[in-house]
């Protein structure tokens with residue numbers, strides 16, 4: 001894993017900011033730093049392997065472009081599929097503000113009916129971030145994401161982790177809800193839980209392998225960030241930088257996957273692995 005404070009080569013990482021300059025933007029960067037570093041490394045490897053500086057990237061459930069816009073900032077062409085017209089409108093505005101409107105295309109659609117709106121087998125990389133929690137059929141969602149890849153391609157899958165939610169409920173004193181999430185087939189802590197479904201690392205890697213990819217890497221995301229009182233991070237000099245480095249170090253360790261708020265799985269086609 002690269003230095004978590006290192007800016008990407010050609011574009012600032014999503015929502016990045018000087019950690020001391022704007023606490024809310026810094027916390028946003030904290031939420032995306034691990035995923036961004038893994039994703040950027042994967043895209044860089046695809047660029048080298050294909051010899052094409054501009055890749056075709058699909059962001060299924062890409063929303064308002066948290067990742068799509070910075071990926072376009074790296075020079076890639078990004079298609080965002082999302083069912084929400086509001087999200088697509090925000091995406092358009094954000095892409096224009098970032099000066100990448102010519103490389104970002106928003107399409108209304110959903111992960112289940114992906115090939116009604118995009119080409120099968122047409123993408124070097126597919127992002128599926130924060131979407132599997134909401135789709136009707138996660139196996140179909142992953143299967144479609146994989147079917148959108150070229151023979152040599154990479155899947156970036158991010159989803160809510162079960163253990164992180166259990167830990168967060170317990171540390172907030174909601175012990176019954178924590179136990180409920182632990183035993184619930186969808187990992188929900190109750191009827192008021194806004195997240196319809198959570199996953200273990202084994203469930204996510206199982207979905208990716210069942211869709212025919214090999215697992216390139218698994219990372220735990222937001223292992224500590226959501227548990228640490230914001231005031232500690234915002235007021236202590238150097239705390240944000242230190243926390244980013246801690247998150248990056250813990251992300252790679254399987255021991256922390258079971259308590260991460262989110263899990264990131266990189267899936268690779270055989271061809272992409274051998275390239």
Ligand SMILES: C[S@@+](CC[C@H](N)C(=O)[O-])C[C@H]1O[C@@H](n2cnc3c(N)ncnc32)[C@H](O)[C@@H]1O
Pocket residue numbers: 060061062063064065066067081082083084087109110111112128129130131134135136
């Ligand atoms: C938590 S947001 C994540 C947005 C973006 N991927 C990100 O990482 O910032 C979930 C997104 O999934 C979209 N979504 C919900 N159901 C979907 C479905 N069935 N197929 C595709 N996207 C869906 C929502 O509209 C929303 O934009």
